[in-house]
Structures are given as structure tokens and as C-alpha cells.
Amino acid sequence: MDNSQQYLQDFLQGNPDIEVFEVMLPDLGGGMRGKWINRDKIHKVVAGELKLPASSVAFDAWGRDIEAWIAAGGDGDGFCEADVGTLARVPWMARPTGQVLMSMREADGSPGALDARFILRNILQRFAQRGLTPVLATEMEFYLLGPESDSLGRPRHTQSDRVGGQLHAGQTYGLDTMADMAPLMHAIRDACTVQQLPVDTLIKEGAPSQYEINLLHCADALRACDQAVMLQRLIRGVARSHDLRATFMAKPFGDLAGNGMHVHCSVLDTAGNNVFDDGTVAGTPLLRQAIAGCLASMEDCMLLFAPHLNSYRRFRRGTHAPEAPCWGYENRTVSVRVPADQPAATRIEHRLAGADAHPHLVVAAILAGMLHGLEHALQPPPPVTGNAYDQVPRTLPRHWPEAVERFRSSGFIAEYFGAEFQRVFTLMKEQEMQEFDRHVTPLEYDTSL
Known part of the structure; x- marks a missing residue:
């Protein structure tokens, strides 16, 4: 068993009630993409067996494909690499849930050119x-x-004056x-x-x-x-x-x-x-x-x-x-x-x-x-x-x-x-x-x- 699988195993033993994991891939727009993965399948994610479309790391602000890029490249798959150091419980969820961050590698296993975590790693190197x-x-x-x-679609403050208006x-x-x-x-x-x-x-x-x-x-x-x-x-x-x-x-x-x-x-x-x-x-x-x-x-x-x-x-x-x-x-x-x-x-x-x-x-x-x-x-x-x-x-x-x-x-x-x-x-x-x-x-x- 490699270190990542052992780390996962220790985490699972320490959190026996977790039912599902959010496996999270930060996209270039700052959103979180990924899947919910059942507990009994999370070891496959840690083993690098989860594939997602390469476009998953580069959706626009509304979660849409970048049409000019996808049309030219065909949108193949990339392999997701879980970082077990980010394994954590999600305490605000109603059901016992875990989460882990991922990076995306190219189909040939090389670091993803569009993955923000790999871009940062390159600079750190x-x-x-x-x-x-x-x-x-x-x-x-x-x-x-x-x-x-409000009626015009504007957000309402949590700090307000005595009649519900905006504070100065x-x-x-x-x-x-x-x-x-x-x-x-x-x-x-x-x-x-x-x-x-x-x-x-x-x-x-x-x-x-x-x-x-x-x-x-x-x-x-x-x-x-x-x-x-x-x-x-x-x-x-x-x-x-x-x-x-x-x-x-x-x-x-x-x-x-x-x-x-x-x-x-x-x-x-x-x-x-x-x-x-x-x-x-x-x-x-x-x-x-x-x-x-x-x-x-x-x-x-x-x-x-x-x-x-x-x-x-x-x-x-x-x-x-x-x-x-x-x-x-x-x-x-x-x-x-x-x-x-x-x-x-x-x-x-x-x-x-x-x-x-x-x-x-x-x-x-x-x-x-x-x-x-x-x-x-x-x-x-x-x-x-x-x-x-x-x-x-x-x-x-x-x-x-x-x-x-x-x-x-x-x-x-x-x-x-x-x-x-x-x-x-x-x-x-x-x-x-x-x-x-x-x-x-x-x-x-x-x-x-």
C-alpha cells in the first residue's frame, strides 16, 4: 500500500461514519467542479483512476464550455489526482460527508497545462x-x-438600521x-x-x-x-x-x-x-x-x-x-x-x-x-x-x-x-x-x- 492509500485508510478509520466524498477540482474561474463519490469508491480516486473531461478545469463563470477552445481540441479526458493532504470532513453538511481537492493531469500523465495547482507548483519549483x-x-x-x-434582485444586508435600511x-x-x-x-x-x-x-x-x-x-x-x-x-x-x-x-x-x-x-x-x-x-x-x-x-x-x-x-x-x-x-x-x-x-x-x-x-x-x-x-x-x-x-x-x-x-x-x-x-x-x-x-x- 502506497503512502496516499495508507493516508486515506487512516482517514477512513478515523471517520467511520462518512458516507460520501466531494472530490473537488478547482477550475480556472475559481469554481469547484467534480463529483460526489461513495465511500467505497474513494480509493479509486486516490489511485488516480477518476477521469473528467479536460474542459472541467476551464469552464466559464456559468459552467459552460469555452466554445472556441473545445471546438478545436475535441475535449478529451484528463486524469484527476487527489491530494490526500486535503482530506477533511465537511461539518456543515447534514449527512456525514468528506472532501478532497484534486489536480488534473493530461491523458499522458503529464501535469495539466490548465490546472492552477500545477501552474503554481511550476513556479515554486x-x-x-x-x-x-x-x-x-x-x-x-x-x-x-x-x-x-429585494424586489429588484439586490442582496439584503445583515447589518441594518432600525427600519431595515442600509447603515452608513x-x-x-x-x-x-x-x-x-x-x-x-x-x-x-x-x-x-x-x-x-x-x-x-x-x-x-x-x-x-x-x-x-x-x-x-x-x-x-x-x-x-x-x-x-x-x-x-x-x-x-x-x-x-x-x-x-x-x-x-x-x-x-x-x-x-x-x-x-x-x-x-x-x-x-x-x-x-x-x-x-x-x-x-x-x-x-x-x-x-x-x-x-x-x-x-x-x-x-x-x-x-x-x-x-x-x-x-x-x-x-x-x-x-x-x-x-x-x-x-x-x-x-x-x-x-x-x-x-x-x-x-x-x-x-x-x-x-x-x-x-x-x-x-x-x-x-x-x-x-x-x-x-x-x-x-x-x-x-x-x-x-x-x-x-x-x-x-x-x-x-x-x-x-x-x-x-x-x-x-x-x-x-x-x-x-x-x-x-x-x-x-x-x-x-x-x-x-x-x-x-x-x-x-x-x-x-x-x-x-
């Missing part, structure tokens, strides 16, 4: 070849909403507001314990009905991203069991703060030392090279940080959503912040991505940028002191089509992510744009009818 190990932590913002929408603000860091949500928050904490997700803090965010949960740092970037997608699924599932809706949509409300996903990252050498630490608050030349690489690649990677039409509504002045590649020490108006901390904890906080983005692709883009800076010894501009919105011109793609075009023509994306991923992801976003172009909004009718 390039770090390892330099004797470096990234250490990551994610911060995830989300809204908790009522189960029903959401009591940032408000402990009384957290106490109002205590049953749900404790249920989330308990579920995280069951799934071994290392929660650091739970926070009330600035907008009404908005919250944030942070995970502890992890010296395995792939595991950190797996934990991030598991956390999102957990929050949605637990909220549903409490008759609420959790959303990671970038901008659910036009006049309120959006949902971001901030990523903290440092890098260790083979001796376990932080290569950004020089004993001072300034950090090492390697810190500045990594920052420079992030800034140099940021515009090309915008589509990964902001993958949807709604993503671009989040970027507004004064909202802590950056508009330009810039950096600074202890400055929340920049896109790459170096937080104040002990020198041994010197790190980058990448502040651009929305919570609607794919964690594996976001981290792959950040690490690829850092690697690019290290490989070419790039130098960043001076750090921004004060309000970056007033000092740095807006250069990041402002709208979705602009980001798609930048992504399509990027040599950086082709080098670090692969030409096939670049092509198919572009086709996916073009198909989604065409769908949105078919629909006329109520505001257009109000304006022009």
Missing part, C-alpha cells in the same frame, strides 16, 4: 532551484447577506457587531478546526455586513492556497446552514467597500532565514528586487487579480484598492506594502487582488513577479510616503477588456504561466465578455429609453 521557499498568509474579506434579495458604516473592528454574529462566527471557527484550517483572526470590516478572516502564514504556498479555497467554501457552507449568504464578490454594493484578498509573503533560504531581513526596517536588496518584480508584472497580471466584470468596480480612490503599481513602508494606499514588524518578519503585503480572484492564480502571479525581480535584479522606484492616490498616476487597467488585451499579449504571462494557459484563459474571458455584452442594464434603460 523555480524558487526551489534557487534554494528559496516562499512563506504565505492570506486575508479574505466577504459580506454576510440575508437569504433573500459598518463599525470597523466593532466587537459588539462581532458579538451579534457570534453563533455564526463560532460555527466558522469550529468548522475550521475540523478541517485543520489555521485561522488567525476574525474581524469586522468597514462596510455594513462585511467581515474578514485571516489565516496563519504557511511555508508551503500550495497548501496556503488550498487552505484559502477551502476557507471560502467553508464560510459559504456554514453561512448557508445559518440561513445566510456569504459572498466574495469584489463589489456587491456600488457605494460601499469591496472585498479584497491581501497576500503576505516572505521568502526563506535553505537555512530557514528570511532573505528580506537585514536587521533593520528597510529590509535587504532582495526585498526591493522582489517588490520591483511585482510592480513590473502587475499590469500584465491584472486579469488574474481582477478576473471579472464586477472586479473593476472595486478600484476607486480612497477605498484602499490600489490604482497603480507602487510600494511603500507601512502605507495602505499603495499596491505593495511592507508592514511594520520585527525585522525577522519583514515581508510583502500584496494588496491588489479581489476576493473574487482564484487564490492559486493570484499567488502564482505574485510569486512569478517576485521571481522575475530576483532573477533580473530589478530595482523599484522610491517608496511612496503619504497618499499614493495623489502622487502616482493611475496606470493599472481600468476596465476588463483592457486587462484582457494586456494579458493576451504579455510575454511575462507566456513565460511564467505557459502559452496554452494564456490562450485558453483569454478565450474564457472573451466568451464571458460577449455574454455581458448581450445584456442591457436597468441604468441604461433609465438613461436612454
